[in-house]
Amino acid sequence: MRDPDPGLWVLLDPPPLEPVALRALRELAQRSVGPAVVVVGDLAPALVAIPELELLELELPDADELTGLAADLVDELRIAGRPGPAAALARRASRLAHAALGLSEHQARRLLRRAADVPADDAALAELGAGKAELLRRGGLLERVEPVPSDMLGGLAQLKQWLARRALALRPEARAAAIPDPRGVLLVGVQGCGKSLAARVCAHALGLGLLRLEPGRLYGGTLGESEANLRRVTATVERIAPVVLWIDELDKGLAGSEGPASDAGTAARVLGGLLTWLQERRRPVFVVATANQVTRLPPELTRRGRLDEIFFVDLPDADERAAIAEIHLEHAPRSHMGAAPVLADPLPDLVDLVRAADGLSGAEIEGAIVEARLDAFAESRPLARGDLARALAATIPLSRSRAGEITALRAWASAAARRA
Numbered sequence: 001m002r003d004p005d006p007g008l009w010v011l012l013d014p015p016p017l018e019p020v021a022l023r024a025l026r027e028l029a030q031r032s033v034g035p036a037v038v039v040v041g042d043l044a045p046a047l048v049a050i051p052e053l054e055l056l057e058l059e060l061p062d063a064d065e066l067t068g069l070a071a072d073l074v075d076e077l078r079i080a081g082r083p084g085p086a087a088a089l090a091r092r093a094s095r096l097a098h099a100a101l102g103l104s105e106h107q108a109r110r111l112l113r114r115a116a117d118v119p120a121d122d123a124a125l126a127e128l129g130a131g132k133a134e135l136l137r138r139g140g141l142l143e144r145v146e147p148v149p150s151d152m153l154g155g156l157a158q159l160k161q162w163l164a165r166r167a168l169a170l171r172p173e174a175r176a177a178a179i180p181d182p183r184g185v186l187l188v189g190v191q192g193c194g195k196s197l198a199a200r201v202c203a204h205a206l207g208l209g210l211l212r213l214e215p216g217r218l219y220g221g222t223l224g225e226s227e228a229n230l231r232r233v234t235a236t237v238e239r240i241a242p243v244v245l246w247i248d249e250l251d252k253g254l255a256g257s258e259g260p261a262s263d264a265g266t267a268a269r270v271l272g273g274l275l276t277w278l279q280e281r282r283r284p285v286f287v288v289a290t291a292n293q294v295t296r297l298p299p300e301l302t303r304r305g306r307l308d309e310i311f312f313v314d315l316p317d318a319d320e321r322a323a324i325a326e327i328h329l330e331h332a333p334r335s336h337m338g339a340a341p342v343l344a345d346p347l348p349d350l351v352d353l354v355r356a357a358d359g360l361s362g363a364e365i366e367g368a369i370v371e372a373r374l375d376a377f378a379e380s381r382p383l384a385r386g387d388l389a390r391a392l393a394a395t396i397p398l399s400r401s402r403a404g405e406i407t408a409l410r411a412w413a414s415a416a417a418r419r420a
Contacts, residue, residue, distance in 0.1 A: 001027070004034050013041035013277050026050050044309065049224060060239045061105050069105065073112055090118035092124055099128050102240035107135055129209075136211070136411060141233050143212040143245065143322045152335070153197050154327050154362065155320030159185075159311050159420040163205035166308070170284065181242075182206070182308055183278075184287030186250075186301070188294055188417060189313025190406055191398060192363030195290040196248065198313065198420070203244040208402035211237060212246045218270055226266050227273055228326020234277045241283035249298035250289040252334035271298060278306035302416065311420040312413035315399055315406070316362060318355045324362050325354035328369045329383075344376075344384035353385065357392045359399035375415050 001024065002010070017025065028037055029052035039047060048055060070093040077086035089096070089112065095116055100108040102235045110132040118124040133144035150160050166182040168174060185202065187195045203210035237245050275298075278287065287307060291297055302310060316324060329350060332341040343350065354365055363409065371394075372387035399406060413419070 009035045009037050011039045020025040020294045022046055026052055029053055053302040063097050066100050068099055069091055070112055085116040092121055097130055099125055102236055141217050141229060145210045145212045147210050149204050150201050153201045154324035155316050156198055156420045163202055167206050182285040182286050184307040186307050186310045187290045187313055191292050191314055192361035193313045194362045195313050199246040199288040199290060208242050210244045210246060212248055214248050226270050230270055230273045237285050238283040241285045244286045244288060247289040251291040251293045275300050310417040312417040313420045322351050322355040324365050325351045328366050329380055342382045344382040348387050350388050353388050359397045364395050364397050368395050
């Protein structure tokens with residue numbers, strides 16, 4: 001503060017500053033003579049709030065810049081006498097560059113080097129994807145999730161058909177037909193009926209990667225931190241786009257947004273920022289929001305323009321229960337282990353038991369099958385019809401314990417949503 005000479009002071013990654021230090025920094029920024037100050041790093045909300053500090057946000061590298069970075073790495077590998085990895089990286093440069101979107105230059109350089117040492121092209125892409133997922137996980141806000149094919153989701157035929165049609169809008173030819181990018185979908189329904197699995201199916205049906213956001217992670221303890229976290233999330237997903245953003249249990253994350261009484265209006269400001277981004281985003285980010293309690297959802301979220309459609313995920317009917325049973329008894333074990341365990345009775349007999357179990361959700365059916373398998377395993381024998389019958393009979397479904405809530409939810413959905 002006492003130095004009158006012109007100069008440039010650079011503060012690299014400053015720690016959280018106390019109020020007195022923040023006041024001193026603001027007074028330093030107000031001076032017309034003396035050294036100029038440049039603060040470099042992930043700025044805390046308190047620094048962003050100082051009006052005298054001009055904020056310059058550096059964009060993450062785009063696909064062309066990442067392709068150029070890969071080309072530079074190819075030259076470095078050749079100079080270092082590593083022609084094999086250099087040739088492999090040159091062959092995969094374009095695909096790896098697009099897979100690296102959303103990373104900083106330093107992060108991309110490190111993961112591209114690692115991918116160059118992987119012999120197979122698909123394995124190299126998987127290696128880069130795993131590294132990218134780890135970086136997102138460390139950030140604490142976004143999580144990379146693997147999509148799931150539609151045949152692993154029992155029922156929800158109308159949602160699957162709708163997704164197949166929406167996937168056409170992502171084709172390059174759709175631009176010439178004045179078809180905009182799909183914006184997203186809100187999945188509302190009974191707990192345990194497959195909303196989370198449906199979100200993963202959405203990404204697979206659209207052929208896009210999937211990022212998961214728990215809204216509760218956005219909220220921080222300091223003033224402005226929550227809004228800054230939302231800006232970081234939206235900037236990241238737009239940079240990675242095209243991508244699917246799964247906002248899990250949106251109703252819980254927005255609890256308290258109806259007023260400023262409990263949190264100084266933080267939830268309301270986060271909701272406002274989210275609604276603005278949903279309306280004005282220009283990049284192809286397909287948002288899948290899931291919710292259980294519609295009374296917690298603001299009416300602004302359910303109107304057209306921010307999302308394409310609202311689907312109601314109800315308890316499965318008889319045919320859907322049969323499909324869910326086949327997945328858990330046959331398809332899922334084969335997918336995970338290569339072969340399904342031997343059954344003591346024919347598969348159709350066990351499926352018919354589940355078909356007749358009216359009122360059970362998909363999660364409750366899965367839980368009953370796991371319980372029945374444990375009973376059979378404890379006696380060192382294959383799963384039998386009687387094991388599953390006992391497990392189903394012992395299950396107390398939500399349709400019975402929360403009948404009133406489900407009735408009210410169905411009444412709302414009859415006028416406000418499409419059946420999935």
